[in-house]
Amino acid sequence: MTRTSSYDPRTFDHRMAVFDADDAFAAAALPFLAEGLAAPGEPPPVAVAAPERLDQLRDALGGDARHVRLVPHADWYTGSAANAVAQLAGYLDARAGIDGRVHLLMEPDWAGRAGRSTRETAEWIRYEALANLLFAPTAATVLCAYDTRTAGAAIVGAARRAHPDTGGYEDPVVLAAELDAVAQGPPTAGAELLPRPYPAAVRARSAGHGLAPADAELFTEAVAAALASLGPVTGALLWGRAPAVVCELRTEGRVDDPLAGFVPPPGGELEPAQGLWFTRQVCAYVDVRDDSKGATVRLQYG
Structure with missing residues (x-):
């Protein structure tokens, strides 16, 4: 099935800055923040970045620094890519101006969770791509900062495909489908076929796979x-060891929605x-794979 997007670049303004030195970061960040400070009717701009980058901005901004909200990126990006969607959506609802108007400079923590594995990086590129759809109704202006010294060439190349102001931009649905086309590994040895009702079976079995009672209960709710x-749902499997306990569900129907579970x-x-x-929001990873007979939905707790 061919999917199309409704992204309109005249609403959500999603930009990308690539730099390999501190002065190059400042050259991109300072004009962007000045643009936000001068935008009529907007709240103070926000800079989410590495602490050393925030110190650099604070010094360069001088007296204007008190009009910019400076947030260490480890305080903003506190979990999965899906959690980052919730964080941005919550901020726009609570603190942005009319129609979500605000300037946000955002640097993912590529030296932390976002860059810790190929799998994790793929989820963050998905987030960057789907943001163009999820936040299209808003008038937010976002500049994503990519330091090649921590992100690396491969990540930067992939991220260009998720930002409309680059020469490599691709439709978010197409990019998400490409990420989904990567083959998943099979269930590990010892995977258990769960009996119905599946939530009760997850609650009973996940503790045996090492999850603490509170975690087992939260995973069951997820x-x-x-x-x-x-x-x-025609079947369910469970495998893994805490915290990476996995439940895989097999459905009769396709999901056919790249935004499933991402819309706030x-x-x-x-x-x-x-x-x-x-x-x-609860699980570290949720993978949805459609095929001709339905869908496989794989949930990994941690």
């Missing part, structure tokens, strides 16, 4: 939320009734 969103629900409370959104 699986139940996914089940409520997916329609008829109204209100700020996190509830299991929010379905796949809740699941993505």
Whole structure:
């Protein structure tokens, strides 16, 4: 099935800056923040970056620094890529101006979680791509800062495909589908076929795979939320060792939505009734793979 996007670059303004030295970072960041400071009706711009980068901005901005919100990126990016969607959505709802107007300079923590593995990096590139759809209704202006000294050439090359102001931009749906086309590994030895009801089986078995009781309960809620969103499920497997316990669900129908579980629900409370959104917020990874006979949805807790 061919999927198309409705991204309109005249609304959400998603930019990219690539640098390999501190002065090159300043050359990109300072004009952007000045643009935000001068934008009528906007709240103070925000800079989310490495602490040393924030110190550099503070010194360069001088007295204007008090009008810019400076946030260490480890304080903003506190979990998975899906958590980053929630963080940005919550900020736009609570602190942005009319229609989500605000300037945000954002540097993912490529020396931390975002760059710790090929798998994790792929999730963050997905986030960068889908942001063009998720935040298209807003008038936010975002500059994503990529330091080649920590991100590296491969990550920067992939990120160019997710930013409309680069020569390499591609439709977010196409890029997400490419990420989904990467083959998943098979279940590990000892994978268990779960009996119905699946949430009760997850609760009983995940503790045996090393999850603490509170974690087993939260994982069970995440699986139940996914089940409520997916329609008829024909089977479930569980495997792994804590914290990377995995539950794989097989559905009768395709999901056919690259944004499934990424669209922020109204209100700020996190509830299991929010379905796949809740699941993505709880789990480190949620992989949805459609095929001709339905879908395989793999949930990894940690």
